[in-house]
Amino acid sequence: MGTISKKIAKNGAAAYQAKCRRKGFPTQSKTFHELKDAKTYIRATERAFDLGEIP
Numbered sequence: 001m002g003t004i005s006k007k008i009a010k011n012g013a014a015a016y017q018a019k020c021r022r023k024g025f026p027t028q029s030k031t032f033h034e035l036k037d038a039k040t041y042i043r044a045t046e047r048a049f050d051l052g053e054i055p
Helices: 035-051
Strands: 002-008 014-020 028-032
Touching: 002 035, 014 035, 028 035
Parallel strands: none
Antiparallel strands: 002 014, 014 028
């Protein structure tokens, strides 16, 4: 299951941290400036988990 956390920098800029966790796989996370990019990353990472592409 993927989760997205919104982070606010001191200068007021927003960043979105996407995390994907699944039992038996290492946690995958990445930070993005755009929410849509974070959502795309989660979909792609969960697909990779399903296909066994992530070691």
